[in-house]
Amino acid sequence: MSFKPGTNPVTFKSFGLDLVGDLYLPEDFDPAKKYKAIVGASPFPQVKDQIPATYGPEMAARGFIYLGFDYMGMGSSPALPGEHMKSRYMFRLIENTWDAVSYLGTLPFVEEIHGLGVCQGGSIIASAAVTDHRIKKIAMVSGMMAADPFQWTDRDMVNQQIAAANASMQKMYETGEPDYVNTIGLDDSQSREEFVGSGVNPMAEETYDYYGRDGVKGPVAVPTFTNAHIGDQGMQSLISIGEHYADKIVQPSLTIYSKSAFTAICSTAFVEKLTNEHKELAFDEFSHVDFYYKPEAVKASTDAVAEFFNA
Template identity: 75%
Template sequence: MKLQAGKNSVHFTSFGVQLAGDLYLPEGFDPSKKYKAIVGASPFPQVKGQIPAIYGPEMAARGFIYLGFDYLGMGDSPALPGEFKKTRYMFRLIENTWDAVSYLGTLPFVGEIYGLGVCQGGSIIASAAVTDHRIKKIATVSGMMAADAFQWGNKDIVNMMIAGANTSKQKMYETEEADYTWPIVLQDHMTREEFVATGTPMAEDTYNFYGKDGVAGPGKVEHFTCEHIGDQAMQSLISIAEHYADKIAQPTLVIYGKNASTAICSTAFIDKLANEHEVLAFDKFSHVDFYWKPEAVKISTDAVADFFNK
């Protein structure tokens, strides 16, 4: 396959299936040279047309190779045989990331490999890095790093979510059909007013990016839908990175908004780090601002490039 500067469509193997990725190469790319490469892990939907399509070109413009990809069962990547699209367990996301690192390791023009995660992607990258020292440094942006305090704050609500997820899991096992009825998330058809009225935390911020009128919502990003499979809570309520934070050996950069409702996910993680690490906290940016607002993206990608180049 002939690669060129800019975005290149690629595939690599994970769990015996082919995951779809976009490999961003810097201007003047020369396959005879060595480049620093980044595995990018994106927020909750894990589709390459959203955060990787924003951060990939930015990191390539700063001289890096960047790999963004559709995780197992998301976007253009298939589910496992006999399973459903959007079934996504943290353990599989970690293994997908390990395989992405392995894929980059096969490319003769790749030198050191780093990890860059945004939102849940931060937790994925940090979890993968605990035992994958092929990843030499990691950076997280608006990372859901220490998510227990954020996700398990109201045990009554959490237990209701788990009950619904358990029911959905049983239904799917018995019917052998996907159940896309997770009730508490943004739906493709919702207007801003409808979603804000649900009282969902960060509703306005979330809609700005994921809503049908948002920056990267349904219809604007290929193969993206706000639908989530009904047993989602069984998957997303398991947070790994924070419980292994003190085991992370690689130098780590943490970027977050001080006033974001998810700030505790970064600060609690930082408190547990025992490695060499740097922190950049900003008053003026929300959690989702770092996904797409030009000023926030420039600040974060500049900082990540500086950190990875040290």
């Protein structure tokens, strides 16, 4: 196919399915030239019209090719036959990412591939890079790489989450029907006041401002997105391998995060375990979700990532 500057709809194979993506190309794109390419990994439970649609144009403006895509079963990408939509399972996310790297490797104008993950995408990129050395450098923004100290601290709560996920999996197996839940406690129909007042999320205000019904990238603004997710998610997300293989990562890495964020430990605990060449960039002025969309935070992160990938 022919490519043009800007946004190019693409598909690539993974698990035998056609995953749907957008390939962002620089304004002065010339197919006869060679470019550094980036495979983007998005936060849970995002689709390509959220973080990738923000970071893609920014990285293209900085001279990179950027691939953002819907993971299998999410957004516009299909689920496997007999399986349900709205399911992001970590091990499959990693394999989808490997296939995205393979796709970028087929493009004649790509000379080098890097990985850029935001939030859960940070864990995906870090995990994928452990054994995929086609990825030459990785950058993680507000990343959830060291998820154990974040997710497993309150064992009673964890056991409740596991029990609910187990019950959901059993129900789906027996009925053959999907069982959808609001995994971050946010219903697509809730108002900001209702969600913040519920007290179920320590990052409620910034979470709603992005993901809520009236949020900048919520289900109204992004029709392919919903806060609902398949109910066995807890059985998947509680297994996070990124931090446990941190000392196996050989590629140079950049970790960007907010010092004040509730999730900061997911970056700092990860960095402590790294043995590769790595850089750490912590901000006082931004929150976890600020890096998703606020212009000043996005500029700070994408400028830093561009400099790191170009070094």
